Amino acid sequence: MFLIRPEPEYDESLESYIIRLAEENRFRVKKLFPHLAKLLQKQRGKLAGAMATDLSRFNLYHANTSSSKRYWALHQLSELCCKDRMPLLEMAVLKTSRRFGEKHTALFWKGLDIPRIFFRSESIPICPQCLKEKPYILVFWHISLVRACPKHQTLLIESCPQCGLAIDYIRHGELHTCPCGFELSTAVAKPANPKLVRLSEQVYGFKPESSDQDNLLFRKSTTEAVFGAVLWFKQWVEKESDSSPLVDDDFLLRCIEFFDDWPARLSSRLEKLAYEGLEYSERSMKETAFRSLFGALLKISRYLPDDRLASNEVLKTVFAFLDQIVFQEDHPYSEIAHTLLDSFEACVILGVSIKQLARLIEDGLLHPCKQLKDKEQVNPTTPLFRLKDVFVLWSVSFQSRHSNRNLYLSRW
Numbered sequence: 279m280f281l282i283r284p285e286p287e288y289d290e291s292l293e294s295y296i297i298r299l300a301e302e303n304r305f306r307v308k309k310l311f312p313h314l315a316k317l318l319q320k321q322r323g324k325l326a327g328a329m330a331t332d333l334s335r336f337n338l339y340h341a342n343t344s345s346s347k348r349y350w351a352l353h354q355l356s357e358l359c360c361k362d363r364m365p366l367l368e369m370a371v372l373k374t375s376r377r378f379g380e381k382h383t384a385l386f387w388k389g390l391d392i393p394r395i396f397f398r399s400e401s402i403p404i405c406p407q408c409l410k411e412k413p414y415i416l417v418f419w420h421i422s423l424v425r426a427c428p429k430h431q432t433l434l435i436e437s438c439p440q441c442g443l444a445i446d447y448i449r450h451g452e453l454h455t456c457p458c459g460f461e462l463s464t465a466v467a468k469p470a471n472p473k474l475v476r477l478s479e480q481v482y483g484f485k486p487e488s489s490d491q492d493n494l495l496f497r498k499s500t501t502e503a504v505f506g507a508v509l510w511f512k513q514w515v516e517k518e519s520d521s522s523p524l525v526d527d528d529f530l531l532r533c534i535e536f537f538d539d540w541p542a543r544l545s546s547r548l549e550k551l552a553y554e555g556l557e558y559s560e561r562s563m564k565e566t567a568f569r570s571l572f573g574a575l576l577k578i579s580r581y582l583p584d585d586r587l588a589s590n591e592v593l594k595t596v597f598a599f600l601d602q603i604v605f606q607e608d609h610p611y612s613e614i615a616h617t618l619l620d621s622f623e624a625c626v627i628l629g630v631s632i633k634q635l636a637r638l639i640e641d642g643l644l645h646p647c648k649q650l651k652d653k654e655q656v657n658p659t660t661p662l663f664r665l666k667d668v669f670v671l672w673s674v675s676f677q678s679r680h681s682n683r684n685l686y687l688s689r690w
């Protein structure tokens with residue numbers, strides 16, 4: 279069906295490749311989908327219904343319940359369309375079971391986990407220079423943390439300079455031109471703030487020159503750890519709602535600044551919250567929930583995207599702070615060690631699941647502060663466990679190679 283098969287670029291989006299494939303074989307993108315459905319119908323009738331009917335739903339992460347059917351449809355298609363199999367599946371963005379923070383779902387593309395909230399599925403900005411050099415769309419432009427092109431050090435452009443329409447190659451079915459006819463590669467991009475360029479480099483996976491960077495986001499770490507840290511900042515520091523996808527230049531610059539001189543800002547923020555909690559709380563700490571002082575700190579810091587202290591710098595800093603409060607004699611905030619954690623928070627400290635936590639209670643290793651009635655189920659959101667008890671239990675019974683006190687004690 280396709281006589282000409284363009285070579286996919288390693289960082290090209292699946293939708294960009296489909297547009298190029300259609301263009302080179304003189305199909306209009308909109309006409310392509312009925313065609314593909316017919317082709318599947320002929321060969322594999324059962325799978326025909328699993329195919330998306332337009333480009334905006336074509337990628338695999340859009341599939342709801344029938345994603346495995348959709349996977350097979352794409353597999354068949356990649357074999358049917360050309361003599362050689364096309365690498366459509368390898369280019370697809372998939373769903374994954376991985377989670378970030380408390381409850382953020384993720385997508386998977388070529389070995390990279392991306393929080394869903396940071397993945398743009400519409401209004402994808404572009405770098406005009408890149409487009410001029412090689413006319414295809416990078417998957418990285420779908421990631422909202424990428425505001426600048428690391429190669430050309432310029433800001434990506436989001437709207438057509440001629441008509442002001444948001445650039446959206448998937449909706450318009452066009453890589454090079456705006457519906458008004460403007461040639462996008464001729465747009466002039468503004469120079470970008472070097473910090474935004476640096477952040478884009480981290481997302482692209484460029485390795486920094488030195489590993490002893492003061493800024494947590496710019497250290498040698500995984501791209502997922504960078505995503506995790508930014509998501510954590512959005513949720514805990516800026517207290518933005520989970521569903522707000524807004525990531526603009528100002529937000530990212532505030533975020534980068536927060537992680538400068540790491541972990542100084544987080545440590546001083548924790549101290550301030552502890553001070554205010556003790557100063558203004560009307561109840562004794564023994565009756566106070568940990569979260570009433572620190573918000574959802576523990577839950578939000580858990581999967582960034584890892585919960586091992588060795589690879590979760592935020593959680594490591596939080597543990598170092600709690601460690602001082604619990605173990606340091608005459609610590610000014612030691613009373614906070616008496617505050618109460620709910621089951622979810624206790625699970626974060628112990629690195630266990632809710633089921634395992636229930637087992638610890640049953641076995642008498644962890645004691646709720648309120649007498650439970652016989653066979654009473656613990657409500658996981660009720661503050662029931664003393665921070666001190668949980669932390670000491672972790673310190674004596676739950677040390678592991680990747681999560682232990684030595685990982686932070688040497689720094690303090």
Ligand SMILES: [Zn+2]
Nearest residue numbers: 405408427430
């Ligand atoms: Zn560029």
Ligand SMILES: [Zn+2]
Nearest residue numbers: 438441456458
């Ligand atoms: Zn335009």
